[in-house]
Amino acid sequence: MYRRIIGGDYDRLPPLVRNMHEVKGRHTARGRGRVERGSNFAGRRLADFLGMPPEAADIPVETTFSLDQGAETITRNYNGAILITRQAIARSRSAVGEALLLEKFGPVALFIDLEGTEEGITFHLRRCSLLGLKLPRMLSPRLVARERVRDGRYHYFVRIELPLIGRLIEYEGLLELEKATN
Numbered sequence: 001m002y003r004r005i006i007g008g009d010y011d012r013l014p015p016l017v018r019n020m021h022e023v024k025g026r027h028t029a030r031g032r033g034r035v036e037r038g039s040n041f042a043g044r045r046l047a048d049f050l051g052m053p054p055e056a057a058d059i060p061v062e063t064t065f066s067l068d069q070g071a072e073t074i075t076r077n078y079n080g081a082i083l084i085t086r087q088a089i090a091r092s093r094s095a096v097g098e099a100l101l102l103e104k105f106g107p108v109a110l111f112i113d114l115e116g117t118e119e120g121i122t123f124h125l126r127r128c129s130l131l132g133l134k135l136p137r138m139l140s141p142r143l144v145a146r147e148r149v150r151d152g153r154y155h156y157f158v159r160i161e162l163p164l165i166g167r168l169i170e171y172e173g174l175l176e177l178e179k180a181t182n
Helices: 002-012 015-020 041-049
Strands: 026-037 056-068 071-078 081-091 099-105 108-116 121-130 142-150 153-162 166-177
Touching: 002 099, 002 108, 015 142, 015 153, 015 166, 026 041, 026 153, 041 166, 056 166, 108 142
Parallel strands: none
Antiparallel strands: 026 056, 026 166, 056 071, 071 081, 081 099, 099 108, 108 121, 121 142, 142 153, 153 166
C-alpha cells in the first residue's frame, strides 16, 4: 500500500523502513517507546476519549500490521494500552491520480500525503474529518510524523497538536521486525 502511495520514491527508502510496510499478511515489530500527552486538561481528556495510550517514559511496544481486503490494520500495544488504526488508500481531491494514506481511528479520519526519501518517510496531513465531516483548516490538527532508521533500527515519531489545545499526544519508539506470517 505504501509503495502505491509513495510511487517511484518508494525504492529510495532505507530497507528497514521499506520492510516495515511490506505487509503481505501479518507481521509484528517489538521494541521500546515513550508516550507524552498534552499538559492541559482538555488535551488529556480528548486523548482519553480517542483511546490514545497513557503517558509513559520507557515502555515495551508491540506493533502488529495485518493486511485484509486492501486495507491495513495497525495494532499498537503500549505496555497493555492498545491503539488500533486502519489504513487504506484514498484519492486526492486536488491532484488527479494522486493517492493519499487514509488513517482512521475512532471518529477521526486523516488524509495524509507520504513523502519518501533516502532518510525515510515524512507524513504530511492534507485534511481531516470528524464523524465524516471535513474539518476546516483552522480546526484541523497539526501532524508531525516521520519514520527513519536510528541506531540500526526502525524509528517512528508522531506528534499531534490541536488549535487552542496544543499537543494532544506525542509518541516515538525503536522497533525490530519479527518474522512475518502470510
